[in-house]
Amino acid sequence: MRKISESTVRRLSLYLRFLEHFAAQGQTTISSAELARRGGTTSAQVRKDLSFFGSFGKRGLGYSVSELTARIRDILGLRRTYRVVLVGAGRIGSALVQYPGFRQRGFHVAAIYDKDPKKIGSRWNGLVVRDIRHLDGDLGKEPSDIAIVVTPAESAQEVVDRLVHAGVKAILNFAPVQLAVPADVVVKSVNMALELETLSFALANR
Amino acid sequence: MRKISESTVRRLSLYLRFLEHFAAQGQTTISSAELARRGGTTSAQVRKDLSFFGSFGKRGLGYSVSELTARIRDILGLRRTYRVVLVGAGRIGSALVQYPGFRQRGFHVAAIYDKDPKKIGSRWNGLVVRDIRHLDGDLGKEPSDIAIVVTPAESAQEVVDRLVHAGVKAILNFAPVQLAVPADVVVKSVNMALELETLSFALANR
DNA sequence: GGATGTGAATGTCTTCACAGCT
DNA sequence: AGCTGTGAAGACATTCACATCC
Numbered sequence: 001m002r003k004i005s006e007s008t009v010r011r012l013s014l015y016l017r018f019l020e021h022f023a024a025q026g027q028t029t030i031s032s033a034e035l036a037r038r039g040g041t042t043s044a045q046v047r048k049d050l051s052f053f054g055s056f057g058k059r060g061l062g063y064s065v066s067e068l069t070a071r072i073r074d075i076l077g078l079r080r081t082y083r084v085v086l087v088g089a090g091r092i093g094s095a096l097v098q099y100p101g102f103r104q105r106g107f108h109v110a111a112i113y114d115k116d117p118k119k120i121g122s123r124w125n126g127l128v129v130r131d132i133r134h135l136d137g138d139l140g141k142e143p144s145d146i147a148i149v150v151t152p153a154e155s156a157q158e159v160v161d162r163l164v165h166a167g168v169k170a171i172l173n174f175a176p177v178q179l180a181v182p183a184d185v186v187v188k189s190v191n192m193a194l195e196l197e198t199l200s201f202a203l204a205n206r
Numbered sequence: 207m208r209k210i211s212e213s214t215v216r217r218l219s220l221y222l223r224f225l226e227h228f229a230a231q232g233q234t235t236i237s238s239a240e241l242a243r244r245g246g247t248t249s250a251q252v253r254k255d256l257s258f259f260g261s262f263g264k265r266g267l268g269y270s271v272s273e274l275t276a277r278i279r280d281i282l283g284l285r286r287t288y289r290v291v292l293v294g295a296g297r298i299g300s301a302l303v304q305y306p307g308f309r310q311r312g313f314h315v316a317a318i319y320d321k322d323p324k325k326i327g328s329r330w331n332g333l334v335v336r337d338i339r340h341l342d343g344d345l346g347k348e349p350s351d352i353a354i355v356v357t358p359a360e361s362a363q364e365v366v367d368r369l370v371h372a373g374v375k376a377i378l379n380f381a382p383v384q385l386a387v388p389a390d391v392v393v394k395s396v397n398m399a400l401e402l403e404t405l406s407f408a409l410a411n412r
Numbered sequence: 413g414g415a416t417g418t419g420a421a422t423g424t425c426t427t428c429a430c431a432g433c434t
Numbered sequence: 435a436g437c438t439g440t441g442a443a444g445a446c447a448t449t450c451a452c453a454t455c456c
Binding site (some may be wrong): 231237238239249253254256257261262263264265266267268269 | 435436437438439440
Binding site (some may be wrong): 413414415416417418419420421422423424425426427428429430431432433434 | 441448451452
Protein backbone atom coordinates (compact mmCIF):
# COMPACT_ATOMS: atom_id res chain seq x y z
CA MET A 1 0.00 0.00 0.00
CA ARG A 2 1.08 3.58 -0.65
CA LYS A 3 2.64 5.27 2.33
CA ILE A 4 -0.06 6.97 4.40
CA SER A 5 0.90 9.91 6.57
CA GLU A 6 0.35 9.94 10.29
CA SER A 7 -1.83 13.04 9.99
CA THR A 8 -4.14 11.28 7.57
CA VAL A 9 -4.57 8.40 10.01
CA ARG A 10 -5.31 10.74 12.87
CA ARG A 11 -7.90 12.57 10.83
CA LEU A 12 -9.56 9.31 9.86
CA SER A 13 -9.93 8.53 13.57
CA LEU A 14 -11.59 11.88 14.04
CA TYR A 15 -13.93 11.43 11.11
CA LEU A 16 -14.95 8.09 12.57
CA ARG A 17 -15.86 9.74 15.84
CA PHE A 18 -18.00 12.32 14.07
CA LEU A 19 -19.66 9.69 11.93
CA GLU A 20 -20.69 7.75 15.01
CA HIS A 21 -22.14 10.93 16.38
CA PHE A 22 -24.11 11.58 13.20
CA ALA A 23 -25.33 8.00 13.08
CA ALA A 24 -26.60 8.31 16.65
CA GLN A 25 -28.67 11.25 15.48
CA GLY A 26 -30.18 9.25 12.69
CA GLN A 27 -28.38 11.08 9.91
CA THR A 28 -27.81 8.72 6.98
CA THR A 29 -25.74 10.80 4.63
CA ILE A 30 -22.91 13.31 5.05
CA SER A 31 -20.80 15.57 2.87
CA SER A 32 -17.06 16.09 3.01
CA ALA A 33 -17.80 19.73 3.83
CA GLU A 34 -19.74 18.78 6.96
CA LEU A 35 -17.05 16.37 8.13
CA ALA A 36 -14.47 19.07 7.52
CA ARG A 37 -16.37 21.65 9.53
CA ARG A 38 -16.47 19.30 12.49
CA GLY A 39 -12.86 18.30 12.23
CA GLY A 40 -11.43 21.76 11.71
CA THR A 41 -10.12 20.97 8.26
CA THR A 42 -11.18 21.46 4.63
CA SER A 43 -13.48 19.42 2.43
CA ALA A 44 -10.67 18.83 -0.04
CA GLN A 45 -8.57 17.41 2.78
CA VAL A 46 -11.34 15.02 3.77
CA ARG A 47 -11.79 13.80 0.22
CA LYS A 48 -8.05 13.43 -0.27
CA ASP A 49 -7.67 11.46 2.95
CA LEU A 50 -10.39 9.05 1.85
CA SER A 51 -9.14 8.85 -1.71
CA PHE A 52 -5.99 7.02 -0.59
CA PHE A 53 -8.18 4.06 0.26
CA GLY A 54 -10.87 4.12 -2.41
CA SER A 55 -13.88 6.14 -3.47
CA PHE A 56 -16.68 5.75 -1.00
CA GLY A 57 -18.95 8.65 -1.88
CA LYS A 58 -21.62 9.44 -4.44
CA ARG A 59 -21.16 12.59 -6.50
CA GLY A 60 -23.89 15.07 -5.83
CA LEU A 61 -24.90 13.26 -2.65
CA GLY A 62 -22.02 12.76 -0.29
CA TYR A 63 -21.18 9.70 1.76
CA SER A 64 -23.45 7.12 3.36
CA VAL A 65 -22.82 7.48 7.08
CA SER A 66 -23.05 3.77 7.77
CA GLU A 67 -20.95 2.73 4.81
CA LEU A 68 -18.22 5.29 5.46
CA THR A 69 -18.18 4.30 9.13
CA ALA A 70 -17.64 0.69 8.14
CA ARG A 71 -14.92 1.54 5.66
CA ILE A 72 -12.97 3.68 8.08
CA ARG A 73 -13.25 1.08 10.82
CA ASP A 74 -11.86 -1.32 8.28
CA ILE A 75 -8.99 0.93 7.31
CA LEU A 76 -8.04 1.56 10.93
CA GLY A 77 -8.08 -2.13 11.71
CA LEU A 78 -11.01 -1.79 14.09
CA ARG A 79 -13.01 -4.75 12.82
CA ARG A 80 -11.38 -7.01 15.36
CA THR A 81 -10.84 -6.45 19.04
CA TYR A 82 -7.40 -6.20 20.59
CA ARG A 83 -6.06 -7.76 23.74
CA VAL A 84 -3.99 -5.10 25.45
CA VAL A 85 -1.61 -5.68 28.33
CA LEU A 86 -0.69 -2.87 30.63
CA VAL A 87 2.64 -2.72 32.37
CA GLY A 88 2.90 -0.45 35.38
CA ALA A 89 0.18 -0.23 38.00
CA GLY A 90 0.72 3.41 38.86
CA ARG A 91 -1.69 6.30 38.73
CA ILE A 92 -1.75 6.76 35.00
CA GLY A 93 -2.15 3.03 34.52
CA SER A 94 -5.06 3.08 36.92
CA ALA A 95 -6.75 5.83 34.95
CA LEU A 96 -6.19 4.08 31.63
CA VAL A 97 -7.58 0.73 32.73
CA GLN A 98 -10.89 2.34 33.41
CA TYR A 99 -10.90 4.64 30.43
CA PRO A 100 -14.17 3.87 28.66
CA GLY A 101 -12.87 5.03 25.28
CA PHE A 102 -10.65 1.97 24.99
CA ARG A 103 -13.36 -0.61 25.53
CA GLN A 104 -15.74 1.17 23.19
CA ARG A 105 -13.16 0.99 20.45
CA GLY A 106 -12.43 -2.68 20.94
CA PHE A 107 -9.24 -2.30 22.95
CA HIS A 108 -9.62 -4.74 25.80
CA VAL A 109 -7.20 -4.47 28.69
CA ALA A 110 -6.64 -8.11 29.51
CA ALA A 111 -3.91 -8.00 32.14
CA ILE A 112 -1.90 -5.63 34.31
CA TYR A 113 1.65 -6.20 35.48
CA ASP A 114 3.88 -4.56 38.03
CA LYS A 115 7.03 -5.44 39.87
CA ASP A 116 6.12 -3.82 43.19
CA PRO A 117 5.09 -6.55 45.69
CA LYS A 118 2.79 -4.04 47.36
CA LYS A 119 0.76 -3.73 44.19
CA ILE A 120 0.85 -7.31 42.99
CA GLY A 121 -2.36 -9.10 43.88
CA SER A 122 -4.48 -6.00 44.27
CA ARG A 123 -7.65 -5.70 42.21
CA TRP A 124 -8.00 -3.06 39.55
CA ASN A 125 -11.28 -2.73 37.81
CA GLY A 126 -11.83 -6.46 38.11
CA LEU A 127 -8.28 -7.41 37.16
CA VAL A 128 -5.68 -8.73 39.54
CA VAL A 129 -2.30 -7.05 39.18
CA ARG A 130 0.18 -9.76 38.30
CA ASP A 131 3.89 -10.07 38.97
CA ILE A 132 5.85 -8.86 35.97
CA ARG A 133 7.82 -12.09 36.14
CA HIS A 134 4.79 -13.83 34.64
CA LEU A 135 4.72 -11.52 31.65
CA ASP A 136 6.63 -13.73 29.24
CA GLY A 137 4.85 -16.91 30.24
CA ASP A 138 1.41 -15.32 30.06
CA LEU A 139 2.06 -13.83 26.65
CA GLY A 140 3.26 -17.21 25.45
CA LYS A 141 -0.12 -18.69 26.33
CA GLU A 142 -2.25 -15.70 25.36
CA PRO A 143 -0.48 -13.44 22.91
CA SER A 144 -1.17 -9.74 22.81
CA ASP A 145 -0.63 -7.39 19.91
CA ILE A 146 -0.61 -4.22 21.90
CA ALA A 147 1.00 -3.21 25.18
CA ILE A 148 0.73 0.01 27.12
CA VAL A 149 3.87 0.93 29.04
CA VAL A 150 3.33 3.13 32.09
CA THR A 151 6.46 2.36 34.06
CA PRO A 152 9.03 4.85 35.33
CA ALA A 153 11.53 5.97 32.72
CA GLU A 154 14.30 3.78 34.13
CA SER A 155 12.48 0.49 33.62
CA ALA A 156 10.72 1.25 30.34
CA GLN A 157 13.36 -0.01 27.91
CA GLU A 158 13.81 -3.26 29.80
CA VAL A 159 10.06 -3.85 29.84
CA VAL A 160 9.83 -3.07 26.16
CA ASP A 161 12.59 -5.54 25.37
CA ARG A 162 10.64 -8.26 27.13
CA LEU A 163 7.40 -7.29 25.40
CA VAL A 164 9.06 -7.37 22.01
CA HIS A 165 10.66 -10.69 22.78
CA ALA A 166 7.23 -12.04 23.69
CA GLY A 167 5.82 -11.01 20.32
CA VAL A 168 4.12 -7.70 21.04
CA LYS A 169 4.02 -5.66 17.84
CA ALA A 170 2.68 -2.29 18.98
CA ILE A 171 3.45 -0.23 22.06
CA LEU A 172 1.83 2.84 23.51
CA ASN A 173 4.48 4.40 25.70
CA PHE A 174 3.85 6.90 28.50
CA ALA A 175 7.34 6.77 29.96
CA PRO A 176 9.36 9.87 29.11
CA VAL A 177 12.12 8.08 27.19
CA GLN A 178 12.94 7.36 23.59
CA LEU A 179 12.52 3.61 23.12
CA ALA A 180 14.56 1.39 20.84
CA VAL A 181 12.61 -1.36 19.06
CA PRO A 182 13.06 -3.53 15.96
CA ALA A 183 11.71 -2.17 12.68
CA ASP A 184 8.61 -4.37 12.71
CA VAL A 185 7.40 -3.00 16.03
CA VAL A 186 5.48 0.28 16.22
CA VAL A 187 5.88 2.63 19.16
CA LYS A 188 3.71 5.62 19.86
CA SER A 189 4.88 7.81 22.72
CA VAL A 190 2.68 10.12 24.71
CA ASN A 191 4.34 12.64 26.94
CA MET A 192 2.14 14.94 28.99
CA ALA A 193 4.88 17.34 30.02
CA LEU A 194 5.80 17.79 26.39
CA GLU A 195 2.22 18.69 25.52
CA LEU A 196 2.22 21.35 28.20
CA GLU A 197 5.48 22.68 26.82
CA THR A 198 3.94 23.26 23.41
CA LEU A 199 1.41 25.41 25.27
CA SER A 200 4.02 27.38 27.19
CA PHE A 201 5.87 27.93 23.92
CA ALA A 202 2.70 29.33 22.40
CA LEU A 203 2.17 31.58 25.42
CA ALA A 204 5.75 32.82 25.35
CA ASN A 205 5.81 33.56 21.63
CA ARG A 206 3.12 36.01 20.76
CA MET B 207 8.83 35.90 14.88
CA ARG B 208 8.87 33.52 11.96
CA LYS B 209 6.25 30.79 12.14
CA ILE B 210 7.69 27.79 13.95
CA SER B 211 6.24 24.38 13.20
CA GLU B 212 4.71 22.24 15.90
CA SER B 213 7.18 19.45 15.15
CA THR B 214 10.10 21.78 15.77
CA VAL B 215 8.67 22.74 19.16
CA ARG B 216 8.14 19.12 20.12
CA ARG B 217 11.68 18.25 19.16
CA LEU B 218 13.03 21.15 21.20
CA SER B 219 11.22 19.70 24.21
CA LEU B 220 12.89 16.39 23.57
CA TYR B 221 16.33 17.93 23.15
CA LEU B 222 15.83 19.68 26.47
CA ARG B 223 15.11 16.38 28.17
CA PHE B 224 18.26 14.83 26.73
CA LEU B 225 20.35 17.84 27.67
CA GLU B 226 19.24 17.56 31.28
CA HIS B 227 20.23 13.94 31.18
CA PHE B 228 23.67 14.78 29.80
CA ALA B 229 24.14 17.55 32.34
CA ALA B 230 23.33 15.11 35.15
CA GLN B 231 26.16 12.96 33.86
CA GLY B 232 28.58 15.85 33.95
CA GLN B 233 28.88 16.19 30.19
CA THR B 234 29.60 19.81 29.31
CA THR B 235 29.47 19.78 25.54
CA ILE B 236 27.35 18.02 22.95
CA SER B 237 27.15 17.74 19.17
CA SER B 238 24.05 17.95 17.00
CA ALA B 239 24.80 14.39 15.91
CA GLU B 240 24.60 13.11 19.47
CA LEU B 241 21.32 14.92 20.16
CA ALA B 242 19.98 13.54 16.91
CA ARG B 243 20.91 9.98 17.79
CA ARG B 244 19.00 10.27 21.06
CA GLY B 245 15.99 11.89 19.53
CA GLY B 246 15.68 9.62 16.54
CA THR B 247 16.31 12.38 14.03
CA THR B 248 19.21 13.76 11.99
CA SER B 249 21.94 16.20 12.91
CA ALA B 250 20.82 18.57 10.17
CA GLN B 251 17.34 18.58 11.66
CA VAL B 252 18.70 19.48 15.08
CA ARG B 253 20.76 22.33 13.70
CA LYS B 254 17.89 23.59 11.61
CA ASP B 255 15.51 23.51 14.58
CA LEU B 256 17.94 25.56 16.63
CA SER B 257 18.79 27.92 13.79
CA PHE B 258 15.27 29.38 13.84
CA PHE B 259 16.13 30.94 17.18
CA GLY B 260 19.78 31.85 16.83
CA SER B 261 23.19 30.20 16.65
CA PHE B 262 24.11 28.65 19.93
CA GLY B 263 26.95 26.35 18.97
CA LYS B 264 30.65 26.61 18.28
CA ARG B 265 31.90 25.26 14.98
CA GLY B 266 34.24 22.39 15.44
CA LEU B 267 33.10 21.91 19.03
CA GLY B 268 29.36 21.57 19.35
CA TYR B 269 27.05 23.10 21.92
CA SER B 270 27.64 23.91 25.55
CA VAL B 271 25.19 21.69 27.43
CA SER B 272 24.39 24.31 30.03
CA GLU B 273 24.04 27.16 27.59
CA LEU B 274 21.88 25.24 25.16
CA THR B 275 19.70 24.06 28.04
CA ALA B 276 19.18 27.65 29.10
CA ARG B 277 18.41 28.80 25.59
CA ILE B 278 15.85 26.08 24.95
CA ARG B 279 14.17 26.69 28.30
CA ASP B 280 13.97 30.29 27.25
CA ILE B 281 12.51 29.50 23.85
CA LEU B 282 9.90 27.20 25.33
CA GLY B 283 8.85 29.77 27.88
CA LEU B 284 10.09 27.67 30.79
CA ARG B 285 11.88 30.43 32.65
CA ARG B 286 8.81 31.20 34.66
CA THR B 287 6.44 28.84 36.41
CA TYR B 288 2.83 28.43 35.44
CA ARG B 289 -0.26 28.24 37.59
CA VAL B 290 -2.42 25.51 36.13
CA VAL B 291 -6.04 24.85 37.03
CA LEU B 292 -7.53 21.44 36.48
CA VAL B 293 -11.20 20.99 35.72
CA GLY B 294 -12.65 17.54 36.29
CA ALA B 295 -11.76 15.44 39.32
CA GLY B 296 -12.02 12.07 37.59
CA ARG B 297 -9.45 9.37 37.23
CA ILE B 298 -7.32 11.01 34.60
CA GLY B 299 -7.41 14.24 36.53
CA SER B 300 -6.29 12.38 39.61
CA ALA B 301 -3.35 10.90 37.76
CA LEU B 302 -2.33 14.24 36.29
CA VAL B 303 -2.37 16.13 39.58
CA GLN B 304 0.29 13.85 40.89
CA TYR B 305 2.29 13.57 37.72
CA PRO B 306 5.81 14.56 38.77
CA GLY B 307 6.74 15.68 35.25
CA PHE B 308 4.53 18.75 35.56
CA ARG B 309 6.04 20.07 38.76
CA GLN B 310 9.57 19.45 37.56
CA ARG B 311 8.89 21.55 34.52
CA GLY B 312 7.39 24.43 36.41
CA PHE B 313 3.73 23.63 35.81
CA HIS B 314 2.10 24.00 39.17
CA VAL B 315 -1.41 22.63 39.60
CA ALA B 316 -2.95 25.27 41.84
CA ALA B 317 -6.61 24.25 41.97
CA ILE B 318 -9.01 21.50 41.00
CA TYR B 319 -12.68 21.99 40.16
CA ASP B 320 -15.60 19.64 39.70
CA LYS B 321 -19.34 19.94 39.71
CA ASP B 322 -20.08 16.63 41.43
CA PRO B 323 -21.06 17.34 45.09
CA LYS B 324 -19.63 13.96 46.06
CA LYS B 325 -16.20 15.06 44.89
CA ILE B 326 -16.27 18.66 46.05
CA GLY B 327 -14.40 19.07 49.32
CA SER B 328 -12.31 15.93 49.00
CA ARG B 329 -8.54 16.23 49.19
CA TRP B 330 -6.35 15.45 46.23
CA ASN B 331 -2.66 15.53 46.70
CA GLY B 332 -3.01 18.32 49.23
CA LEU B 333 -5.59 20.26 47.22
CA VAL B 334 -9.26 20.51 48.09
CA VAL B 335 -11.55 19.94 45.12
CA ARG B 336 -13.60 23.11 44.70
CA ASP B 337 -17.07 23.65 43.32
CA ILE B 338 -16.86 24.67 39.69
CA ARG B 339 -19.14 27.58 40.49
CA HIS B 340 -16.15 29.26 42.11
CA LEU B 341 -14.07 28.99 38.95
CA ASP B 342 -14.73 32.47 37.58
CA GLY B 343 -14.37 34.19 40.93
CA ASP B 344 -11.15 32.36 41.79
CA LEU B 345 -9.58 33.11 38.43
CA GLY B 346 -10.53 36.73 38.87
CA LYS B 347 -8.46 36.85 42.05
CA GLU B 348 -5.67 34.55 40.94
CA PRO B 349 -5.40 34.35 37.17
CA SER B 350 -4.13 31.25 35.46
CA ASP B 351 -2.61 31.01 32.02
CA ILE B 352 -3.15 27.32 31.54
CA ALA B 353 -6.06 25.01 32.24
CA ILE B 354 -6.32 21.25 31.87
CA VAL B 355 -9.78 20.02 30.92
CA VAL B 356 -10.59 16.48 31.98
CA THR B 357 -14.36 16.59 31.98
CA PRO B 358 -16.73 14.32 30.06
CA ALA B 359 -17.19 15.27 26.41
CA GLU B 360 -20.61 16.81 27.03
CA SER B 361 -19.43 19.46 29.49
CA ALA B 362 -16.08 20.29 27.91
CA GLN B 363 -17.16 23.13 25.62
CA GLU B 364 -19.11 24.85 28.37
CA VAL B 365 -16.15 24.62 30.74
CA VAL B 366 -13.85 25.95 28.06
CA ASP B 367 -16.13 28.92 27.42
CA ARG B 368 -15.95 29.82 31.08
CA LEU B 369 -12.18 29.39 31.19
CA VAL B 370 -11.73 31.59 28.15
CA HIS B 371 -14.05 34.19 29.61
CA ALA B 372 -11.95 34.19 32.77
CA GLY B 373 -8.81 34.91 30.79
CA VAL B 374 -7.19 31.50 30.35
CA LYS B 375 -5.03 31.55 27.23
CA ALA B 376 -3.95 27.93 26.85
CA ILE B 377 -5.89 24.72 27.31
CA LEU B 378 -4.79 21.10 27.42
CA ASN B 379 -7.88 19.11 26.56
CA PHE B 380 -8.43 15.42 27.33
CA ALA B 381 -12.12 15.36 26.46
CA PRO B 382 -12.78 13.66 23.12
CA VAL B 383 -14.33 16.67 21.39
CA GLN B 384 -13.22 19.37 19.02
CA LEU B 385 -13.27 22.61 21.01
CA ALA B 386 -14.09 26.06 19.67
CA VAL B 387 -12.03 28.94 21.08
CA PRO B 388 -11.10 32.47 20.02
CA ALA B 389 -7.99 32.91 17.90
CA ASP B 390 -5.83 34.12 20.78
CA VAL B 391 -6.38 30.97 22.83
CA VAL B 392 -4.34 27.83 22.17
CA VAL B 393 -5.84 24.38 22.57
CA LYS B 394 -3.91 21.15 22.55
CA SER B 395 -6.03 18.02 22.55
CA VAL B 396 -4.87 14.64 23.72
CA ASN B 397 -6.98 11.65 22.88
CA MET B 398 -5.84 8.27 24.12
CA ALA B 399 -8.22 6.21 22.01
CA LEU B 400 -6.95 7.99 18.93
CA GLU B 401 -3.36 7.10 19.81
CA LEU B 402 -4.31 3.46 20.08
CA GLU B 403 -6.02 3.69 16.72
CA THR B 404 -2.83 4.81 15.03
CA LEU B 405 -1.35 1.60 16.42
CA SER B 406 -4.16 -0.61 15.17
CA PHE B 407 -3.83 1.06 11.78
CA ALA B 408 -0.17 0.19 11.74
CA LEU B 409 -0.92 -3.40 12.74
CA ALA B 410 -3.62 -3.76 10.09
CA ASN B 411 -1.53 -2.33 7.26
CA ARG B 412 1.59 -4.34 6.82
C1' DG C 413 -27.40 21.30 -9.37
C1' DG C 414 -24.50 19.43 -6.20
C1' DA C 415 -20.79 16.99 -4.30
C1' DT C 416 -17.10 13.71 -5.31
C1' DG C 417 -12.40 12.37 -6.93
C1' DT C 418 -8.06 13.86 -8.47
C1' DG C 419 -4.22 15.91 -11.22
C1' DA C 420 -1.73 20.21 -10.81
C1' DA C 421 -0.13 24.06 -8.07
C1' DT C 422 1.21 25.66 -3.94
C1' DG C 423 3.02 25.53 0.57
C1' DT C 424 5.64 23.37 4.31
C1' DC C 425 9.11 20.39 6.26
C1' DT C 426 13.27 17.67 5.85
C1' DT C 427 17.61 16.47 3.93
C1' DC C 428 21.74 17.61 1.36
C1' DA C 429 25.98 19.56 0.92
C1' DC C 430 29.28 22.84 1.69
C1' DA C 431 31.18 27.40 3.05
C1' DG C 432 32.78 29.30 7.21
C1' DC C 433 34.48 29.33 12.02
C1' DT C 434 37.15 27.43 15.90
C1' DA D 435 40.21 18.53 11.18
C1' DG D 436 35.71 18.95 13.11
C1' DC D 437 31.18 20.57 13.57
C1' DT D 438 28.04 24.38 12.96
C1' DG D 439 24.86 27.29 10.23
C1' DT D 440 22.28 27.71 6.15
C1' DG D 441 20.88 28.34 1.25
C1' DA D 442 19.26 25.12 -2.19
C1' DA D 443 17.14 20.78 -3.46
C1' DG D 444 14.11 17.39 -2.61
C1' DA D 445 10.23 15.08 -0.34
C1' DC D 446 5.93 15.44 1.50
C1' DA D 447 1.35 17.49 2.66
C1' DT D 448 -2.32 20.64 1.70
C1' DT D 449 -5.15 23.40 -1.21
C1' DC D 450 -7.05 24.61 -5.68
C1' DA D 451 -9.95 23.98 -9.32
C1' DC D 452 -12.46 21.42 -12.41
C1' DA D 453 -13.97 17.36 -15.04
C1' DT D 454 -17.03 13.76 -13.77
C1' DC D 455 -20.89 11.51 -12.35
C1' DC D 456 -25.43 10.96 -9.54
